[in-house]
Amino acid sequence: MLIGFIALIAALNALFATVTGWFGYSISFQGILGYIFYPIAWVMGVPSSEALQVGSIMATKxxxxxxxxxxxLQKIASTLSPRAEGIISVFLVSFANFSSIGIIGRCS
Structure with a gap:
């Protein structure tokens, strides 16, 4: 199930990059999710200059x-402030994502 989700993300990233490339832009699926999660990251206390990057990582998770x-996160950790890095690190250790539905459903 996890491999399927990762493959789906890669396919959606390629599809979005191709379609937006026709119009002269290069926006991925994860980039769009980053914009959706931007306000959530900002409300959590991430500085607004870093909220888009953190929102994208939150969406990926x-x-x-x-x-x-x-x-x-490893790729961009050096560009984040200690506050943003701490907030996203705490967010990433939670057990809440779509692939965990399969784990929870199979165990019960």
């Missing part, structure tokens, strides 16, 4: 899992 999101 929700759609796939925390391991994939941690790999994305």
């Amino acid at each position: 929700l759609v796939s899992n925390e391991f994939v999101a941690m790999m994305d």
Whole structure:
């Protein structure tokens, strides 16, 4: 199930990049989710200059899992403030994402 979600994210990223590329933009699916999660990250206390990056990682964690999101965080951790890095780190260790539905459903 997890591999399916990761493959779906990759396919959606490619689809969005192709379609938006026709209009001269390069926006991925994760980028759009980052804009959706921007206000949530800002309300959590992330500075507005970093809320888009943090929102994108939050969306990645929700759609796939925390391991994939941690790999994305590793790439940008040096550009984040200690406050934003702490907030997103605490968010990433929770057990709430779509792929965990399969784990919970199978165990009960």
